[in-house]
Amino acid sequence: MAVTLPTTSPPSLPAHPDPWLDAILHGDLPHELAHAFGGPFHLLLPDRFDSNVAAFRTALEEAGVDGRVYYAKKANKAAAWIERCAVNGTGVDVASLGELREVLGHGVRGENVVVTGPAKSDDLLRVAVLQGCLIAVDALDELDRLVALADSLARPARLLLRRLPPAQPHSRFGLDDAEMATALERCAEAADAVRMEGFSFHLSGYAVQPRADLAGELVDLCLKARVMGLQADRISIGGGFAVDYAAAADWERFLAEQGPADYHAGKSFTTADFYPYHSPVAGADALRAILTARPSGDGAPLADRLREAGVMLLMEPGRALLDRAGCTVFRVQGVKDRDGYAILTVDGTSLSLSEQWFNSEYLPDPVLLTSDRPDSAPVRACVGGATCLESDMLTWRKVAFPARPLAGDLLVYPNTAGYQMDSNESPFHDLPLPPKVVLDEADGRIRWRLDRRPPS
Incomplete structure (x- = not known):
């Protein structure tokens, strides 16, 4: 017998229309794609990616700041985004040799790639140096290996020195004050073996002021490094640009x-473990807020300090460039x-x-695609996966659906391109990975193709 909604309204979180x-x-x-693939699939919207990149560039132009946007590749493995980066000159942030090879293979120039991550392998550093990539150095031993490698290749290594955030002293990433001083000395001693182009950091969370504060500190470090004869003309503030999935009233x-x-x-x-699915300052607007903030709460805004010091601002958004650029579709297989x-x-x-695999829940309401059922009452339902694991739940919450779902109906999870689609995908039970379907619009028509990177 069908179950119906209780008299009280259940909590819901509809995504932005x-x-x-x-x-x-x-x-x-x-429905045609679900029939063709016989399983779930992801839809990708590259035009939305282009729009999000353009919004970040516009924010830089409005502030009169020289800057560069790098797409954080780890946010989604699809080739479609890298293809767009190669065409429109967007940089890419990679953290492994496999990612670097794929990015170069899709036409992104090495000079437009920044290589991050801790304790990078010698093979990754070698390819990065040969291709002219910008390398974020995380530790003194890595710096020593990089200098030796650049000497042996007779190619200068382009690098940033990654700063340990003072507000996050237990982070395993970055150089503290003493290590930074030593690193600057070693860069100066290395002479033509390195091009020390500046500094970088990455902060957890999405707060604006801490990013502006640390960016101001890095501007000062650039000025100090120039006195030592180093180039030091750019800083990277990493990622951490929130995405606004839902309206404020709905989230509250x-x-x-x-x-x-x-x-x-x-x-x-x-x-506290939920992602902040509503953010009043998100995406490119978060960049605007950072640029207008005053480092340490006083003095000139960050944008003014960057211009006056002749420092370029780099950033590595991932989720924010994928906002509304994709969704995930599952087919209902059974109902109990x-x-x-x-x-x-x-x-x-x-x-x-x-x-779901980070002790949390993807909260935007899934949308039921079904034929009209005028006699069907609304139903609350959770959503489980097709494995034998009790913990395999796509949605633990009892979502309010407008009609009783039936086998063959489709469930669409909105706005999943940023970190949701493939970070943890696995062919468990030999179930195939969901294919990625790229939607393009031309002459008023919607056309689809498979993403050129096969699932792995």
Whole structure:
């Protein structure tokens, strides 16, 4: 017997409306693709990626700041984004030899690549030096290896020195004050073996002021390094540009109303572990806020300090460049009833929604695509994956659906391109990885193709 909604309204979190994508999703294409692939799939929207890159560039231009945007490749493995970077001159941030090779193979020039990550392998450093990539040095021993490698190759190594954030002293990344002083001396002694182009950092969280504060410190470090004869004309503030998934009122209401009774098996979450699905300052607007903030709360805004010092601002957004650039589609495979709600099983796994594997939940409401059922009452249902694991839940929450889902219906998880699609995907039970389908619009027509990078 079907279960229906209780009299009280359950907590919900609808994603921001997207009329253009909704028109596609409510057409025949999703059902045709589900039939063709026989399983879940991801939709990619490269035009949205281009728009997000353009928004960051516009923010830099408005502030009169010389800057460069690097796409953080780890946010999504699809080739579509790298293809767009190669065409429009966007830089790419990589952290492994495999990522670097793929980026170069899709046409991104080495000079437009920044190589980050700790304790980089000699093979990664060798290719990075030969291709003229910018390398963020994380430790003194890495700096020594890089200088020796550059000497042996007779090629200068382009590098940034990564700063340990004073506000996050337990981070395992970056150089503290003493290490930074030693690194500057070694760069000066290395002479033509290195081009010490500046400094970098990465902060956890999304707060604006700490980024402006540390950026101001790095501007001062650039001036100090120039006295030592080093180039030092750019700084990287890393990523940490939030994405605004939902309206403020919906997010506040959700946090206030949700509780263990709203989740399958009484599952409970610490709200502090939820991603902030509403952010009043997100994407390129967060960059604007950083540029107008005053480092340490006084003096000139960061944008003015960058211009006066002749320092270029680099950034490495990932999620923010993928905002509204993709979604994930599953097909309902089975429905069973429990006390007051239903359990849906879909034809994929929660390994394709990474948030579920970080003691959290991907909260934007999945959208049910179904034929009209005028006699069907609304139903609450959680969503499980097609594996034998109790923990394989795409959505622990008992989501309010407008009609009872049936086998063959589709569930669309919105805005999943940033970190959700493939960070943890695995062919568990020999289930195939969801293919990525690229949607392009030309002459008023929507056309699709498979992403050129096969799932792995």
